[in-house]
Amino acid sequence: MSSAPDVSDQRMPHRGSTRDRILVAYEDLLIESGERGATLDAVAARAGVSKGGLLYHFGSKDGLAGGFLKRLRDLAEVDVSVMRSAPAGVVDYFIRTSVNAGTELDRALIAAARLAQTSDPRASEILAAIRTLWLDVVIEAVGDPVAARAILLISDGLYYNSALMGMGAPDPADVSDEGLQKLIDMVERLSTIAHGDPDAG
Amino acid sequence: MSSAPDVSDQRMPHRGSTRDRILVAYEDLLIESGERGATLDAVAARAGVSKGGLLYHFGSKDGLAGGFLKRLRDLAEVDVSVMRSAPAGVVDYFIRTSVNAGTELDRALIAAARLAQTSDPRASEILAAIRTLWLDVVIEAVGDPVAARAILLISDGLYYNSALMGMGAPDPADVSDEGLQKLIDMVERLSTIAHGDPDAG
DNA sequence: TCTACTATACCGTCCAGTCGGTATAGTGAA
DNA sequence: TTCACTATACCGACTGGACGGTATAGTAGA
Incomplete structure (x- = not known):
């Protein structure tokens, strides 16, 4: 060696x-x-x-992947602390940063997803750990865990479309500023109804 | 012959x-x-x-991928027509079938996502086309396009978690029956509030 | 001298795709 | 019924290239 x-x-x-x-x-x-x-x-x-x-x-190639994954973890931790104190609120920040804007973190997340698909368990683990971090912050922000979960899923969906799928087809999910704002409005109302209407099923 | x-x-x-x-x-x-x-x-x-x-x-290997992709398209078309006439409603059916239940279509979708990640443009295209099919059906069902979009994104998120990420970490998104029911309740209320509060931005 | 490289050559393995061959069933003619 | 031939379905050894990794000799700057 x-x-x-x-x-x-x-x-x-x-x-x-x-x-x-x-x-x-x-x-x-x-x-x-x-x-x-x-x-x-x-x-x-x-x-x-x-x-x-x-x-x-x-x-080795494995070492390269390890080095990259470590960098991802660092970037994600920084991002979460920024999110906690975002001026427009956690949800706004979170949804907005769920579409690929080409930031370092975005790129690292996309790359890690590629790695996770090729059965690198470390990549899946780190991605899951980051998601847990996010979920905690969003639950903290919106109160209701079901709403928080829905928000996280929307974020996942946004991310999945804009980052993972987006290169093959034009505009799989509308990711324009306006479209995003509408979505954020709806999502913020979502946490309201969760509280206001506990039983409706 | x-x-x-x-x-x-x-x-x-x-x-x-x-x-x-x-x-x-x-x-x-x-x-x-x-x-x-x-x-x-x-x-x-x-x-x-x-x-x-x-x-x-x-x-060739490419031909194999092509044959598989053709099969996926067929399965998806059948599924959409089933969804249109689902007894519990389009949204219920759609959200429930967004978590990997191991059906033929689920498996084909997951496999196609793998292919799409490895830059097979055909896979991305077909996946995007299927998503468009879904979006049309959901818009038709819930009326409001923003709500429909949110529903599709939640579905994408669910799918992303249960199918694509799920093998590396335990329970990235709660996909239990109960968890799913709560989510469906919320999502169905979501289409209601979309109408109830037209301007909020 | 040590660090941080460059450049080149080489090895073993994996993998897509080729190719020659085999087995079986069917078909038309003598 | 037998012969000649064709089509379909498949086998598996082999080829050539790509790739991960190793090795080695050399170089520029601190």
Whole structure:
């Protein structure tokens, strides 16, 4: 085995580092061409490093996926804390950020979903853990757990459409500003009726 | 026999035919091991035929995907017509069938999503077309398009969780009978409030 | 000298697709 | 009834390329 500096890296090299460029290239390729397209050669070429250089930082393809997944977790934790103190409210922030806007987190989430589909259990686990984080915040914000769940599902649906499905067909779900606002209005009323009308079935 | 099969390939050589067995095996492997696991060898082995046998029926891996996608379209069209005349109503039927119950259509949808993730544009297209079919039926049923959209998104979310993500983590979204009933109640109220409060933005 | 690479070559495995062959059933003619 | 031939359905060895990973020699900067 070679002595790679990676393992469970304590140090954070500055942003534009080769390591970061490799991670971004991996992410890009995952999004654009799926897991099949994200070969070591392709990632290295995209990142502008040699294959050897890539493997210097991440000892294996699995290590590369691990490094990427760690980055996702970090990004998600930051996002959740931003969401908690969003000026327009948690629900507004949450729904709005459920459509792919090309943020770093969006990209990482999409890439992770690709990985999860190819039966990388770590990707599924992290994705599920992030969802749990979200659910907690939304329950806290809207009170009613059924409404919170519906909101999370709408978010999932939005995400699924705009991020996962969106590249093959035009506009599977309306994701315009106006469409989103209407949806947010409805969703916010949803948490109201949940309280106002406890039995209706 | 004749050189041209009738209108839309409707020659149905009884259910357990080799062709069908191959399609089912392909689907199974797509679901269980993702696109990577669904190799020609694996599919052939699963279907109990040789690779040559498989390739006799479907000229290439692409042809296999095509055959499978065609089957999905057929299943979806049947399902939509069943939904239109569901005794408990379109919304109830739609939400309930949004969680993976292991029906033929469920399995085909999951498998197709796997394919779509691996950038097979045909899979994305068909999935989007099916979603459009659903949206039309739900709009027709609930009247309000925003509510219909929310319902479709909840369905997408449910589907995404139970079918696509569900294998990595325990219970990402509560999909129990009770949980589903609560959600349906809420969703049906959702179409009511949409009418009751037209301006809120 | 150490770190952080580049460049190139190579190995073993996996995988899609090819190809020659086999088995069986049917068909028309002598 | 037998012969010649065709069509359909399938088998499995093999080929060629892609890919993950290893190895090694060399280089520029701190």
